[in-house]
Amino acid sequence: MTPLAWPLGDAWPSPSKALTSGWSEQDEPLFAAHYQPALLMDLLNARGLSSHQYLRGTGLFYDDVLQAKARLSVKQWLQLVANAGACYGSDDLSFRWGHALWPGHYDAFSQLLQGSVSLQQSLQCMARYRAVLAPLLTPMVWADQRYCMISWQDNYGLGEYAPFVAEAYMTGLLAYCRWRSGEQWPWRVGFAHAEPAYREQYQVNLGDALFFDLGANVLLIEREFLQRPWAEQLSPTALAIAERQCLQQVQPATGFVALVMNALRQREVQSLEQLACYLELSPATCKRKLKKHRSSFQQLQDRVRLEQCQYRFHVCGWSNERVAQHLGFSDVTNFRRAYKRWCGITPSASKRLFLGLL
Amino acid sequence: MLDTLSYHRHKLALIFVLLWGALMANLWLGEAKGWHAIDWLDVIGEGGSAIALGLWMLLILGSRPRGRVTDWLTLGLGFMCLAMWQDTLDEFLRLPAGQWWEQGLESVAMPLGIALLTYGLFHWHREQLAINRQLRGREQVFREHRWLDPLTHIGRAEYLKQQIRTLSEQPPLMLLMVDINDFSLFNRRFGHRCGDRLLREVTEVLLLNLRQRDLLCRYAGDRFAILLPHTEQLEARRLAQELRQAVAHFAFKTDDGVSQFQSLRIGLVMCDGERTAEQLLDAANRALQLDQQRPKAA
Numbered sequence: 001m002t003p004l005a006w007p008l009g010d011a012w013p014s015p016s017k018a019l020t021s022g023w024s025e026q027d028e029p030l031f032a033a034h035y036q037p038a039l040l041m042d043l044l045n046a047r048g049l050s051s052h053q054y055l056r057g058t059g060l061f062y063d064d065v066l067q068a069k070a071r072l073s074v075k076q077w078l079q080l081v082a083n084a085g086a087c088y089g090s091d092d093l094s095f096r097w098g099h100a101l102w103p104g105h106y107d108a109f110s111q112l113l114q115g116s117v118s119l120q121q122s123l124q125c126m127a128r129y130r131a132v133l134a135p136l137l138t139p140m141v142w143a144d145q146r147y148c149m150i151s152w153q154d155n156y157g158l159g160e161y162a163p164f165v166a167e168a169y170m171t172g173l174l175a176y177c178r179w180r181s182g183e184q185w186p187w188r189v190g191f192a193h194a195e196p197a198y199r200e201q202y203q204v205n206l207g208d209a210l211f212f213d214l215g216a217n218v219l220l221i222e223r224e225f226l227q228r229p230w231a232e233q234l235s236p237t238a239l240a241i242a243e244r245q246c247l248q249q250v251q252p253a254t255g256f257v258a259l260v261m262n263a264l265r266q267r268e269v270q271s272l273e274q275l276a277c278y279l280e281l282s283p284a285t286c287k288r289k290l291k292k293h294r295s296s297f298q299q300l301q302d303r304v305r306l307e308q309c310q311y312r313f314h315v316c317g318w319s320n321e322r323v324a325q326h327l328g329f330s331d332v333t334n335f336r337r338a339y340k341r342w343c344g345i346t347p348s349a350s351k352r353l354f355l356g357l358l
Numbered sequence: 359m360l361d362t363l364s365y366h367r368h369k370l371a372l373i374f375v376l377l378w379g380a381l382m383a384n385l386w387l388g389e390a391k392g393w394h395a396i397d398w399l400d401v402i403g404e405g406g407s408a409i410a411l412g413l414w415m416l417l418i419l420g421s422r423p424r425g426r427v428t429d430w431l432t433l434g435l436g437f438m439c440l441a442m443w444q445d446t447l448d449e450f451l452r453l454p455a456g457q458w459w460e461q462g463l464e465s466v467a468m469p470l471g472i473a474l475l476t477y478g479l480f481h482w483h484r485e486q487l488a489i490n491r492q493l494r495g496r497e498q499v500f501r502e503h504r505w506l507d508p509l510t511h512i513g514r515a516e517y518l519k520q521q522i523r524t525l526s527e528q529p530p531l532m533l534l535m536v537d538i539n540d541f542s543l544f545n546r547r548f549g550h551r552c553g554d555r556l557l558r559e560v561t562e563v564l565l566l567n568l569r570q571r572d573l574l575c576r577y578a579g580d581r582f583a584i585l586l587p588h589t590e591q592l593e594a595r596r597l598a599q600e601l602r603q604a605v606a607h608f609a610f611k612t613d614d615g616v617s618q619f620q621s622l623r624i625g626l627v628m629c630d631g632e633r634t635a636e637q638l639l640d641a642a643n644r645a646l647q648l649d650q651q652r653p654k655a656a
Contacts, residue, residue, distance in 0.1 A: 046551050047508075089508060092578060096550065099542060175542050199636075200515045200578040203643055204537075 091198035098171030108245035115234025155255030157293030215343025388451030408442035434475025441467035532594035535642035541580035
């Protein structure tokens with residue numbers, strides 16, 4: 001099963017063995033510091049914090065950011081997030097950052113998001129130009145006749161910072177839709193993490209249909225919204241020019257975690273040894289690389305399986321038996337036990353929880 | 359402290375001149391006692407008191423703004439210090455009998471100083487009461503810093519929940535949830551700094567239109583919560599309408615000086631003892647979503 005928002009081989013290249021260095025890692029300086037990270041810095045500056053404070057340990061200086069040439073790695077970025085959380089002092093930083101993310105100020109890329117025709121096209125842009133528009137988490141769209149589910153692909157392994165980034169990106173997408181459509185849409189918002197103490201921030205920024213402890217970060221909405229044209233649109237010529245400018249810029253390779261999860265999704269690999277062979281690495285190196293990205297093989301495999309279950313349960317409406325059979329479990333009891341290990345609740349409880357509002 | 363002391367240089371000069379004058383007069387007129395005639399216990403007791411009084415005077419001057427109360431306190435301590443100073447000098451020098459000023463310094467300066475200090479302390483007490491009253495009017499005495507929202511300087515959600523629990527023991531209590539319409543679009547258009555300023559100023563507008571006993575908190579983002587103690591539903595509706603009108607007529611100036619008008623959505627629930635603070639807040643948020651009355655901004 002592949003996500004629906006973009007054709008295979010185009011923006012989300014099917015990993016092939018020919019790609020020896022076909023991935024990028026979390027310590028490679030790939031992302032422009034004056035794009036999304038700078039929006040976070042703006043909020044910290046407005047609070048009166050000094051750049052020495054929030055850039056400590058990142059090896060970055062604010063003057064470099066102003067030069068618009070500095071690039072930073074995911075590792076440095078997460079250090080910035082950690083510093084920011086420590087010195088900002090309120091719970092709303094991620095949400096405020098989210099509001100500023102899209103269309104943002106990313107030259108032609110922002111213009112694409114200002115001019116796209118529908119949510120589907122906007123999401124396609126985000127996935128295609130993910131190095132600029134959605135580097136940490138990239139939206140993937142799954143849909144059937146009735147519902148559309150957007151799940152977020154963790155590209156480089158966010159570890160403990162996943163809740164912060166998920167809050168920001170999901171707030172960002174909802175705020176973007178609110179802005180483009182001019183109305184409030186009936187989103188259901190589900191988070192992988194447990195309900196935090198500051199639920200009020202979620203309510204105000206993401207609405208009242210909130211779910212926690214789902215094991216995955218997902219947004220759910222009726223499918224018709226995906227193709228509904230935005231209220232205001234850019235001239236098609238301007239859009240085409242922006243598109244051409246974006247295409248001229250070189251995109252970094254897929255993130256390591258995204259690559260591994262994609263291989264799992266395609267059922268190209270089933271075990272750590274197969275993965276090592278697939279990536280042309282020794283098993284020990286492969287394990288070390290996974291650890292560097294705050295992940296393990298088991299964890300990523302569980303995440304992919306959960307994602308496939310949730311899609312089949314929540315979007316396609318399959319029964320437990322059918323999903324168990326599809327995923328190759330010997331019986332439903334085994335499947336139920338495994339599902340509980342993935343996200344902490346049984347499949348039927350998950351269905352009740354998330355489909356309660358469908 | 360040195361900066362503050364410089365405000366009070368005239369008073370300090372007066373006390374210093376008096377101390378210096380007493381010393382000079384004593385040296386001029388008196389004759390030294392022999393070493394054996396000096397009572398060292400008295401010297402330590404009286405000299406130590408004089409030094410301590412002088413130090414207190416400096417501490418008070420260093421920590422207080424200029425004003426009447428400060429003057430009384432300084433002069434009181436200053437005269438007491440002077441009297442003790444004269445007592446100490448007496449231990450070393452013997453003055454001829456019938457010196458009117460020596461009599462004055464010893465027996466008048468001390469009671470005068472005590473009277474001035476007492477009067478000053480009484481006024482200082484009244485001043486402190488006034489300051490406490492002023493602080494209480496705004497933020498119900500925040501003992502915990504983490505309860506205070508750093509942007510608007512009103513309580514945040516955690517404090518609100520705690521207050522709902524406390525105040526719902528004395529019904530009737532009403533909870534209003536107030537949200538600025540299209541605030542995210544405002545932020546997009548004018549920037550988050552301008553948006554922050556709007557939130558601060560709307561906080562002031564809301565505070566000005568509430569009663570003394572009401573409590574305003576920032577729930578999250580652009581949503582505020584207001585607790586109305588001892589208030590019936592009808593009264594709460596009237597207050598909500600007043601807030602709506604006040605904010606609708608508030609001409610916020612953007613950075614370019616252009617007026618921008620805002621409108622509010624308000625959700626209202628009555629706090630009964632049966633629901634928890636979280637359930638009440640959820641109910642108020644739902645009521646807010648249902649409030650479709652959106653007066654068109656001018």
